Amino acid sequence: MLSSHSFLQNSPFLSTTRLLESKTRPFLSYNFRPSSFTICSSSVQSQKQDVVIVGAGIAGLATAVSLHRLGIESVVLEQAESLRTGGTSLTLFKNGWRVLDALGVGDYLRTQFLEIQGMAINTEDGRELRSFKFKEEDESQEVRAVERGILLETLANQLPPDAIRFSSKLAKIDKGGSGETLLKLTDGTQLSAKIVIGCDGIRSPIATWMGFPEPKYVGHCAFRGLAFYPDGQPFEPKVNYIYGRGVRAGYVPVSPTKVYWFVCFNSSTPGPKITDPSVLKKQTGELVKNWPLELLNIIDVTPDDTIIRTPLVDRWLWPTISPSASTGSVVLVGDAWHPMTPNLGQGACCALEDAVVLARKLASAIKSEPKSVENALKSYETERWPRIFPLTIRANLVGTLLQLDNPLVCSVRNNIVIPKVVRLGPILEHTNFECEPLS
Structure with missing residues (x-):
């Protein structure tokens, strides 16, 4: 396992707590729609990040905590003003x-x-x-x-202060130079990330950008x-x-x-x-x-x-038909990748599993060349798909059988x-x- 010290000394990635000197310049910011964007004039605070996680739900926080325990810091972007602790x-x-x-x-x-x-x-x-x-x-x-x-509060408390950035809604995702990914937020902030992990839920804008159909x-x-x-x-x-x-x-x-x-x-x-x-x-x-x-x-x-x-x-993640869980250094976790019905009680459990599997593979690859990171993301998908696909189908079938109304x-x-x-x-x-x- 990588210690925090060895990661910072040996990795070609910068620590996510280190930002390049901020600078302001005009740019085009966007309000997200599934397939189009509204252009408005703004200014941008350009920031470099190593690992950006989009979404502070169960998948996002579990992934951030997993990486943190392996010595890899991340920034978690959450569109809400605070943790979304509502619900049941x-x-x-x-x-x-x-x-x-x-x-x-x-x-x-x-x-x-x-x-x-x-x-x-x-x-x-x-x-x-x-x-x-x-x-x-x-x-x-x-x-x-x-x-x-x-559960969300407990996971969030395991992260360093300011690891979660609230009121940070994704407006647009795009490929940048040198293999990095550009994330533009609705408040005008622009981030250039070496790795982006989409944990933004069932209606994931990142999944849409990667070519996945609506659930x-x-x-x-x-x-x-x-x-x-x-x-x-x-x-x-x-x-x-x-x-x-x-x-x-x-x-x-x-x-x-x-x-x-x-x-x-x-x-x-x-x-x-x-x-x-x-x-x-x-x-x-x-x-x-x-x-x-x-x-x-x-x-x-x-x-x-x-x-x-x-x-x-x-x-349903059909083999050879569905898009890959990763594109370059962008990858999906939890509901953003494999939303499933709750009939087996496995949606949150599988998101937690995703988090630790992905974190381990990144920890092994992140000190190597950038291509190793992409291979790690593909390896994550190869390991997780045979588990996720059958569970999604089984949960669906169980629900269908239990909802039948024929006397x-x-x-x-x-x-x-x-x-x-x-x-x-x-x-x-x-x-x-x-x-x-x-x-």
Whole structure:
């Protein structure tokens, strides 16, 4: 592994904390659109950077922390004014926790979130179809629902001061001279980066620039929320799933006072964007109004500002057809590369895996010639693609099967497939991922 000292002494790259002397000159700045840019007159503060990460979500921060632990500093550009700590929670299985341990934050997070012991599957009228205990299926399994905001703050706290630059929205990306990449921001700043890592989410402008199509809507939308019980939530530490016809729901304790829930429903289109929380709560209640009272009570005690509605999308990375994950020294990580539906609980886990795999390969290559960096990025894609592509398809198929509304099919699912056929052990095999500490 590279120490910080050896990297700075031996690498042809400058430390990202060293900037060239700032200078001002006219240039064209751009407001980003998927395929066109609006030109306006401005001035630019030209800066040289070694590694620039676009996006301070889970993928971006995990990548920055991974590189930092390997002695490589980076600048993280985030378009928002602060960390986007809103939203609800996400479920992390053992592969996610192994990465968090490698990043040095696993034990800290464990103190705040309950370990989930198992799962139960019920029908909309309250009949239990099947229950599992995770440790009985896999002794090494670890499952916890984690608040997204706390995870982001924990990762951000591992980085040096000023490593994250807020209010830094990408306007344009372009190739510069000497193999560098030019990043133009909406505030007029221009950066010249030796390596650019796109962690800018599902609607990634960098992925668009690299030729990736927009993620495809899969025909389902989901309401999500985080219920709050100031005097303590009453539920056992297990995931509870409820399956209906074309609608399914679930809830899981996150901490002693919070419970995450979701309601997924079929919709031919993503529908209009709705931000009024009272409307979102009302629509959710109408979908499950005759379902178990326990679920309705959870939704009822959910603070309005935690309820969101999102269309579910994914992108299948077809071999030889889809663009490469890297172009020169620009590479994609997490949702920017492989958005997947949440049906396997692997979106965040895979983003964390991406981060450590990419960081290790860059750490081995960055002290060599620039071509070695490009080879490292290709090696990252070669290693990650065989894992990401099948998981994306599997998550899609699971969601499609669970969202079927045909009465006969649902009857077979509830009376034969789930009670007699499904085995949890093989389903969880995809959570096997070895991750050594980063140092």
